[in-house]
Structures are given as C-alpha cells and as structure tokens.
Amino acid sequence: MLRPAARGVAVLSLAMAFVALVPAAAAAQGHLAGTIRDASGHPVKGATITAENQNFPAATSASDAKGRYSFVGLRGSTWALTVQAPGFLTQKRQVTTRAIGTNAAIDFDLQPLTETTPAGPMATIDAKTLQQQLAKAADLDSAGKIDEAIAAYRDILEHAPALTTVHLQLGALFERRRDTASAVSEYQALLKADPANPKARAALDRLARQ
DSSP states (O other): OOOHHHHHHHHHHHHHHHHHHHHHHHHTSOEEEEEEEOTTSOBOTTOEEEEEETTEEEEEEEOOTTSEEEEESOOSSEEEEEEEOTTBOOEEEEEEOOSSSBOOOOOEEOOBOOTTSOOOSOOOOOHHHHHHHHHHHHHHHHTTOHHHHHHHHHHHHHHOTTOTTHHHHHHHHHHHTTOHHHHHHHHHHHHHHOTTOHHHHHHHHHHHHO
C-alpha cells in the first residue's frame, strides 16, 4: 500500500499526464480552411463545400460573408472537395490532408455561369443558417433520433437541392431504420446528380448483396 506522500505523487503524475493529453487530442483534429472568391477577387458568401472520401463520412461546410470556410476533424487522407454556389460553375479539387494540425489553405476562385451554361438547382443559401441546420441534423443523428434527423436533412435538401451529398446521410439513416427501399432511393438520387460517386455506388452494391 502506498504511503500518503507516495499516493499524492501518483495522483499528481496522473493529473499531469491527463493535462498533457488534452492539447495532444485537440491537435489531432486536422484543420482545413480556405477562402472562396469570384473572378474579381470578391468573397463568395453561401457557397457549399463538400469533402468526400471513400473510407470516411462526408463533411460539409459553407462560406461566410468573407468567403471563408473550414473543416475540423478531417482524417489524414486524400479528399475530393466540391464547391457549389448560386451563379457560379461547380469546382472540384482533390487535396491530401494531415490528421494533425493545420493544413495549407485551399482557396477557390469561382467562374461565373454564362448564358450558355445551365444553372444548377442551388438555392440562395445563408451560410450561417445552413451550418446550423447541418449541425442540428448531425446532432439528431448522433442522439439516435432517426426520424427527426431524416426530417432535418429533408428540410436542408428542400432549401439547398444542389447539396446532393446529403443523400448519403439520408441513405445511412434509412438503412439504420431497416428501410432498404428508401435507402436505395437516396443513393440512386445521389448517383443521378453525381454518377461517379464512389460511396453511393459502394452502398448500392452492398445492399444488393444482402
């Protein structure tokens, strides 16, 4: 049995070890950010940025009034970034991120739609509201409130139909509810907008084998 003095040293050592781990855990949250501008260099507010990877859940962000966006917690890997904004051509880029610390800024310069370019279905989006809605839907999902999460993601799609990666979250939620037909419908809806989406294809293949 440890004497009081020895126990005090042991407790202090554990406390110091815990304090040391906290900043280390925070640093392990990979941070990716950047700015979205138009061809004239002006910030683009309300653009949606989706990060996709075959092995990890998709993440979505939105640009603020200064055109800034950010992702926190991306795993170290290669991510496909897709930027969409009303009145601009969709832009895609692949980036490789580190899991620890801040990655180099990834900026986008969007080109305007021309009269010959078909406009996408992106509605006018308030970036702050979109971020709040996405966070609310994710919280409902984490809390196991499947029906409420589905309703929240449906509402997001209604106001931002070009945010097609939301179909991935909906498909996963329907799978958890054991509604295979609805899950398939969501994945197919995503493939209609993005035929090469690997996560939707993998999900449909997996469901077909069940």
